[in-house]
Each structure stands twice: as structure tokens, then as C-alpha cells.
């Protein structure tokens with residue numbers, strides 16, 4: 013048998029969460045390997061729109077996530093500065109804010125409520141008139157009733173961020189092993205480490221196992237496959253129940269049309285400095301693992317987009333993208349210890365993985381260093397999803 017390579021940390025899954033965790037842990041001088049089934053950012057992370065905000069419409073949707081979202085948004089400039097200075101690339105970070113646009117009396121009321129909620133949480137935002145909406149963003153369709161300007165919202169280009177994180181990982185000597193998947197794991201008491209079995213996804217060849225003192229599972233909606241494969245019958249691990257929520261989004265390209273992120277109650281638009289314009293997005297929980305782009309979704313996104321930004325009809329459609337948002341039953345992430353010595357998890361970031369990447373990496377690294385769960389992560393522990401654990405125990 014060949015000698016197994018030994019690492020401080022193996023991160024399983026090279027999406028935005030896995031790369032951010034690997035970067036942070038390697039920066040803290042741990043020897044880190046990322047194992048990625050395909051290429052880094054092959055799934056939801058490269059599809060995401062990259063809109064980063066704490067609270068929007070509909071109200072009440074993510075209330076339980078607010079503390080972590082706020083922490084993430086406040087931490088973002090620092091996170092980007094760190095990644096860009098080490099990764100030596102730009103991530104397309106823009107700080108021009110979000111302009112919510114009301115086009116009906118009902119929208120107008122909803123913006124009032126959003127503004128009130130933000131004020132009650134001490135978040136800044138400003139109601140603006142129809143005339144101001146037109147002067148801020150002259151390309152928008154006439155007919156706005158009012159707007160809400162949120163200057164603290166930011167945006168990033170997830171594809172650039174992924175590439176910068178990859179460069180950053182290399183610069184801090186984290187290895188990224190691509191086209192390899194983890195097919196099983198077992199804790200070896202004698203080595204005080206996890207033995208991970210690997211397979212090459214291109215050739216199906218079984219690769220040498222590797223040893224890691226800590227394993228961080230960041231495999232998006234596929235996390236339970238790894239948890240299952242690492243479960244011994246004597247001590248089953250608790251699955252998270254994380255699964256996919258399909259989302260479709262359009263990428264257009266053309267001359268600069270908008271500065272800020274534009275939000276209405278039914279569509280979001282954002283334009284990168286290089287001309288890429290995003291029309292986001294659908295949410296299709298009933299679609300399961302399906303990755304097919306549909307004509308209906310394309311037509312509906314284009315129609316809703318041109319309603320608010322008519323000049324969109326003159327832009328080229330560059331890509332119709334589909335991604336699977338990793339979601340738990342309560343739509344909250346799972347971040348922290350995974351119920352066994354040296355096993356950690358970070359998944360279920362659902363609609364906010366790009367926003368939450370920096371704070372997930374920071375707080376998970378803090379937990380791994382201190383051995384305790386930081387206060388901010390306590391609502392997102394795996395124990396809350398304990399129903400599955402109970403049924404596993406009952407089945408034994």
C-alpha cells in the first residue's frame with residue numbers, strides 16, 4: 013500500500029464556501045487540501061448573482077439569518093481586501109448600493125415597510141421620489157412611483173471572486189485537488205485523523221487515500237452523501253437534510269446601463285464594470301436536481317427585466333445559467349462541528365452563500381482554533397436538524 017499523504021485539514025468541495033474556508037485556514041498556517049469533484053466553482057457558486065444585502069423583500073423571509081448576514085456584510089470589505097491582496101486579482105466588488113423601485117401603490121407600501129423595518133434594526137436606507145429614481149438611474153422605464161436607496165448594499169462578481177480565492181489559496185499554499193471526489197471516510201484512532209477515500213472523477217480510478225486531522229464538509233447540496241459515507245453503522249452521523257433548490261438566471265452583455273443593483277418585487281438586475289448584466293432569478297424548489305434551462309424561465313426573466321430596464325432588449329444574451337442552491341428544511345445554514353472528532357460542516361447557505369462566505373470562513377476557523385462554538389454560530393448548529401439523528405437511532 014502506498015504511503016498516505018497527511019494534512020491538517022481536508023476541505024471537501026471547492027465552491028465559494030470551501031475555497032473561503034480553505035483560504036482562511038491556510039492563512040492561519042494550517043496545511044490544507046481542497047478536494048473538488050470537478051473544477052472549483054463548478055456549481056451554484058459560479059451561477060450566483062453576487063448581490064449582497066442584509067434585508068430585502070419579501071419581509072420576514074430571512075429574519076433568523078439576520079445576525080450572520082449583518083456580520084457578513086460588515087466584514088465584506090475586509091474579506092475582499094484580504095483575498096484580493098493575497099490573490100492579486102479583482103473580485104468585481106462594487107459599493108454603489110441598491111435602488112429598490114416601486115411601480116405600483118402596493119410596491120410603494122412594501123418599500124415603506126422595508127424602510128421601517130430597516131430603521132427599527134438601525135440600518136440606513138432612504139425613501140426617494142420618482143424623480144430621484146429617474147435621476148439616479150436614467151435608463152429605467154418611466155412610471156416609477158418611488159424608490160428606496162440602500163447605500164450599504166454591495167455586489168461582487170462570483171466568478172472573479174472564485175478565481176481570486178483560488179489564487180489566494182495557492183499563495184497561502186493550500187492545495188486544490190481537482191477532478192477527485194471523496195467516496196468515504198473513517199476516523200482512525202491510531203492516527204488521530206480521518207482517512208478519506210478518493211476517486212478520480214474523469215477516469216473512475218481509485219486514488220490513494222489521504223489522512224487529515226480535520227475534515228470540513230463544504231459540498232453544497234451533496235453534503236449528506238459524504239456524511240452517509242463517513243457513517244459507521246455503530247455510530248451513525250446525523251444527516252443535515254440539505255438538498256437542492258434550482259435557480260435560473262440570465263447573463264447579458266452590452267454598454268453600461270445601470271450603476272446600482274436594481275430591485276423590484278419581482279426581479280433583480282446588476283451590471284459589472286465589464287458590461288455583464290445579470291437578470292436574477294427563479295426559485296424552483298420542486299425541480300429537485302434538474303439542471304435544465306427552460307424557455308419559460310428565460311422568457312419570464314427577460315420580460316420582467318425589460319419592463320423595468322427597456323434597453324435590455326438591445327443586449328446580447330450571453331448565458332442562461334442554472335444552479336442548485338444548497339438548502340436545509342429551515343433554509344438556514346449549518347456551520348460548525350458535525351458530531352464527530354475532527355469533523356466540521358459548512359453548508360445550506362441557500363440564497364446567500366456568496367454573502368456569507370467570508371463570515372462562515374472566519375467563524376468556522378475560530379471554532380476550529382478554539383474548540384468552542386462562537387456565539388454567532390450557535391443558531392446554525394447541526395443539532396437543530398436532529399430529527400434525522402433520532403430516526404437513525406430508532407432504526408438501530
Ligand SMILES: Cc1cc2nc3c(=O)[nH]c(=O)nc-3n(C[C@H](O)[C@H](O)[C@H](O)COP(=O)(O)OP(=O)(O)OC[C@H]3O[C@@H](n4cnc5c(N)ncnc54)[C@H](O)[C@@H]3O)c2cc1C
Nearest residue numbers: 025027029049057061062063194232259335364365366367
Ligand atoms: C440563480 C442563483 C442566484 C444566486 N444569487 C446569489 C446572490 O446574489 N448572493 C448570494 O450570496 N448567493 C446567491 N446564490 C446562492 C449561492 O450561489 C450559494 O449559496 C453558494 O454558491 C453555495 O456555495 P457552496 O460552496 O456551499 O456550494 P457549491 O457551489 O454547490 O459547491 C459545492 C462543491 O462541492 C463539490 N462536491 C460535491 N460532492 C463532492 C465530493 N464527494 N467530493 C468532492 N467534491 C464534491 C461540488 O462539485 C461543488 O463544486 C445564488 C444561487 C443561484 C443558484
